[in-house]
Amino acid sequence: MRLFLLGATGNIGVQTLDIVRNSNDKFHVVSIAANKNINLVKEIIKEFHPKFVSVGLLEAKNELEELYPSVEFGYGDEGLIKAATYGDLGEDLVVNAIVGSAGLAPTYYAIKKGRNIALANKETLVIGGELINPLLKEHNVTLIPIDSEHSAIMQCMNGEDKTTVKSIVITASGGSFRDKTREELKKVTVKDALNHPNWDMGAKITIDSATMMNKGLEVIEAHYLFNVAYSNIKTVLHKESIIHSLVEYNDTAMIAHLGNPDMRVPISYAINYPERVEYKGKPLDLISLGSLHFEELSFVRFPMLQYAYDAGIKGGLMPTVLNAANEAAVQLFLNGKITFLQIEEIVIKCLNIFDNELELSLDSVLERDNLVKDYVFKTYS
Amino acid sequence: MRLFLLGATGNIGVQTLDIVRNSNDKFHVVSIAANKNINLVKEIIKEFHPKFVSVGLLEAKNELEELYPSVEFGYGDEGLIKAATYGDLGEDLVVNAIVGSAGLAPTYYAIKKGRNIALANKETLVIGGELINPLLKEHNVTLIPIDSEHSAIMQCMNGEDKTTVKSIVITASGGSFRDKTREELKKVTVKDALNHPNWDMGAKITIDSATMMNKGLEVIEAHYLFNVAYSNIKTVLHKESIIHSLVEYNDTAMIAHLGNPDMRVPISYAINYPERVEYKGKPLDLISLGSLHFEELSFVRFPMLQYAYDAGIKGGLMPTVLNAANEAAVQLFLNGKITFLQIEEIVIKCLNIFDNELELSLDSVLERDNLVKDYVFKTYS
Numbered sequence: 225m226r227l228f229l230l231g232a233t234g235n236i237g238v239q240t241l242d243i244v245r246n247s248n249d250k251f252h253v254v255s256i257a258a259n260k261n262i263n264l265v266k267e268i269i270k271e272f273h274p275k276f277v278s279v280g281l282l283e284a285k286n287e288l289e290e291l292y293p294s295v296e297f298g299y300g301d302e303g304l305i306k307a308a309t310y311g312d313l314g315e316d317l318v319v320n321a322i323v324g325s326a327g328l329a330p331t332y333y334a335i336k337k338g339r340n341i342a343l344a345n346k347e348t349l350v351i352g353g354e355l356i357n358p359l360l361k362e363h364n365v366t367l368i369p370i371d372s373e374h375s376a377i378m379q380c381m382n383g384e385d386k387t388t389v390k391s392i393v394i395t396a397s398g399g400s401f402r403d404k405t406r407e408e409l410k411k412v413t414v415k416d417a418l419n420h421p422n423w424d425m426g427a428k429i430t431i432d433s434a435t436m437m438n439k440g441l442e443v444i445e446a447h448y449l450f451n452v453a454y455s456n457i458k459t460v461l462h463k464e465s466i467i468h469s470l471v472e473y474n475d476t477a478m479i480a481h482l483g484n485p486d487m488r489v490p491i492s493y494a495i496n497y498p499e500r501v502e503y504k505g506k507p508l509d510l511i512s513l514g515s516l517h518f519e520e521l522s523f524v525r526f527p528m529l530q531y532a533y534d535a536g537i538k539g540g541l542m543p544t545v546l547n548a549a550n551e552a553a554v555q556l557f558l559n560g561k562i563t564f565l566q567i568e569e570i571v572i573k574c575l576n577i578f579d580n581e582l583e584l585s586l587d588s589v590l591e592r593d594n595l596v597k598d599y600v601f602k603t604y605s
Numbered sequence: 606m607r608l609f610l611l612g613a614t615g616n617i618g619v620q621t622l623d624i625v626r627n628s629n630d631k632f633h634v635v636s637i638a639a640n641k642n643i644n645l646v647k648e649i650i651k652e653f654h655p656k657f658v659s660v661g662l663l664e665a666k667n668e669l670e671e672l673y674p675s676v677e678f679g680y681g682d683e684g685l686i687k688a689a690t691y692g693d694l695g696e697d698l699v700v701n702a703i704v705g706s707a708g709l710a711p712t713y714y715a716i717k718k719g720r721n722i723a724l725a726n727k728e729t730l731v732i733g734g735e736l737i738n739p740l741l742k743e744h745n746v747t748l749i750p751i752d753s754e755h756s757a758i759m760q761c762m763n764g765e766d767k768t769t770v771k772s773i774v775i776t777a778s779g780g781s782f783r784d785k786t787r788e789e790l791k792k793v794t795v796k797d798a799l800n801h802p803n804w805d806m807g808a809k810i811t812i813d814s815a816t817m818m819n820k821g822l823e824v825i826e827a828h829y830l831f832n833v834a835y836s837n838i839k840t841v842l843h844k845e846s847i848i849h850s851l852v853e854y855n856d857t858a859m860i861a862h863l864g865n866p867d868m869r870v871p872i873s874y875a876i877n878y879p880e881r882v883e884y885k886g887k888p889l890d891l892i893s894l895g896s897l898h899f900e901e902l903s904f905v906r907f908p909m910l911q912y913a914y915d916a917g918i919k920g921g922l923m924p925t926v927l928n929a930a931n932e933a934a935v936q937l938f939l940n941g942k943i944t945f946l947q948i949e950e951i952v953i954k955c956l957n958i959f960d961n962e963l964e965l966s967l968d969s970v971l972e973r974d975n976l977v978k979d980y981v982f983k984t985y986s
Contacts (some may be wrong), residue, residue, distance in 0.1 A: 242634050288819060307798065311881075322722055362898055375958055379858065379860065380845055380860065380866070382764030382765060383763030383764020383765070384763060384764070384881070385880070385881060388883075402940065460891055460892060461678045462891075464673070470863065470891075472888070473881055474881065474882070474883040474884070475870055475873055475874065475882065475883060475884035475886070476864050476865065476867070476870055476884060476886040476887065476888055477710070477760065477862060477863075477864050477870055477874070477881075478862070478863040478864055479760065479761065479860060479861070479863075480848075480860070480861045480862075480863055481858060481859070481860055482851065482858075482859040482860075483744065483858050483859055484857065486857070489856055489857055489858055492856055493856065493858070498764060499766070500765070500769045500854055500856055500858075501855070501856060502769075502856060503855070503856035504857040505856070505857040506857065507857055508853070508857065508859055510774070510843075510851075510899040511843055511899050511900060511901050513899060514898065514899060514900075515896050515897060515898045516896060516897045517895065517896045518891040518892050518894060518895060518896065519892060519895075520892050533702055539663065570763075
């Protein structure tokens with residue numbers, strides 16, 4: 225299997241390479257794309273010998289070209305798309321572990337080329353679901369989710385007639401500030417926000433977990449992945465992060481996927497699909513765990529979740545507005561420009577001031593994404 | 606679909622008829638077998654119009670024959686087998702909801718006739734698994750479990766490659782005496798024992814839940830149903846009875862089946878298999894439930910579970926000895942002849958005094974079953 229790994233130096237990318245490393249040469253890394261972590265790019269080149277490497281900036285590309293004359297290099301958005309579509313067509317899998325809306329275009333062009341996708345970039349479906357789903361059919365391409373919740377839902381539907389699915393229940397750990405009141409949220413710092421109780425993830429998704437936007441994006445992603453109406457997508461606060469999600473059937477039976485929080489499990493599932501391959505992770509021990517808890521995930525405490533449902537139900541460009549406003553706001557928060565609660569303020573403001581458009585194209589989505597981010601950066605920087 | 610319902614007046618039989626009643630004429634009840642509840646047999650005849658009816662005793666058969674001249678009747682073991690094999694072969698399903706070893710022969714002959722089986726009679730596989738499994742292959746017959754745990758395990762394996770199953774975990778409510786010490790068990794009454802915390806079941810299985818023999822029988826049943834080694838069949842005390850069982854895969858993922866305790870769910874699944882058909886039961890609400898608990902199921906507190914593993918691992922006639930000793934002892938307990946803890950004493954005594962035999966036939970199993978029961982009744986009555 226030939227892998228085209230986008231976001232190779234990020235949290236998911238690094239864990240994907242770890243699975244590749246332990247898979248007895250089953251996978252060959254043909255291309256990688258990364259952004260600014262050039263030291264790690266060099267290590268990956270030495271270990272995995274990709275033919276094509278894309279990085280964020282031209283200067284980095286130039287530096288790497290001198291060091292590795294036998295490797296082909298690219299940079300920026302164009303390099304990213306080239307990493308996804310590089311070379312001829314074989315037994316291929318594009319692993320898209322890019323963070324943010326930048327992940328949409330490479331998925332789009334990889335599908336057009338006929339390459340199967342393992343998707344950690346939830347924005348691909350959140351902002352582009354209405355474009356991507358018809359494209360998958362047209363090119364007979366399989367897209368397997370890497371997000372632990374969506375991997376769980378997919379596995380809970382294995383061998384089942386999809387018309388018997390009544391609802392899906394996405395679990396949420398509650399994020400770094402699960403036990404804080406909204407009053408207490410006024411004073412939280414970036415450092416506090418980056419301290420997730422269960423999962424070790426990148427900065428963007430950790431902040432999104434704290435605001436609950438991550439769960440909101442997952443609701444929209446699930447809608448497009450599993451073709452389930454928003455009214456049948458539920459969320460539940462499950463602080464242990466052991467049940468990764470559940471599917472309810474028409475006879476009241478629920479099937480759940482459980483495991484210790486370890487992203488290598490859904491990564492392994494996605495890149496080996498349809499095979500389930502041995503992974504020597506920590507087995508789940510229910511007895512030493514003792515108990516699992518479930519609470520309501522309140523829209524009052526977590527208004528971002530409500531915004532996401534609303535934007536998803538409206539469809540068209542509204543999920544793009546939601547996501548772009550959030551991406552820009554989270555970046556401003558991480559850079560110390562705004563407070564934690566201002567992330568919400570920015571998102572609801574953008575949802576109120578930007579119009580919707582129901583007919584989408586890749587260009588119209590990316591244009592709106594830029595427009596909203598520009599607005600946020602200009603207004604709040 | 607034509608149903609041949611054995612144990613029609615018992616707990617599972619009555620609930621099966623309730624599913625049939627609400628299935629818009631999808632099922633036609635061709636035959637029923639019952640024991641002594643003749644009033645209920647009459648009601649079933651009036652509502653479902655079976656062609657053949659078997660009851661426990663000759664006198665009851667004679668009485669019914671006069672009342673319903675258009676119905677054919679039988680009685681005893683022969684009548685039971687006739688109820689399972691009655692008529693020509695069509696789109697048939699034998700629902701075996703008999704309690705105890707009496708359920709083996711009708712399953713055996715129904716399979717020989719080529720009829721698919723929905724099995725609530727766990728003794729069929731516990732004492733006859735080594736005979737039944739080759740017979741299923743030979744006659745290309747499907748056997749679907751009705752036990753909630755085994756239905757759960759089967760559903761957790763839907764669409765999965767069976768070679769990737771690492772272990773199965775059977776949950777146990779703990780039964781009526783879950784929170785009692787062994788010292789406290791010395792004084793318990795039949796009435797105490799029949800008061801199960803979660804499930805409304807027949808007397809035999811409720812006592813077996815209290816002694817944990819029910820879980821032991823389920824371990825042996827699971828071994829034959831799913832071809833999993835005893836070392837990979839685990840049990841866990843889960844007092845809420847919400848997770849009905851789990852399957853662990855080779856990548857550490859666990860798939861679980863959840864639902865409110867309601868036997869109509871696995872009955873509906875078994876008789877509609879491979880379809881999953883709508884059942885308007887009470888939906889599971891994780892949030893109002895709040896939490897799920899897991900504890901070790903101790904072999905010291907519940908020695909019957911250990912006896913069952915040991916008998917299962919020995920194989921041959923030892924599961925028959927285990928089951929027969931237990932059936933007889935439970936009957937003596939229900940009749941007030943022995944104390945609760947004497948059930949265990951009788952089982953371990955029989956396991957120690959009866960020899961094993963590894964080559965089995967239907968006759969040798971039934972003969973041993975009789976021998977052990979006779980011994981127990983003679984010794985303790």
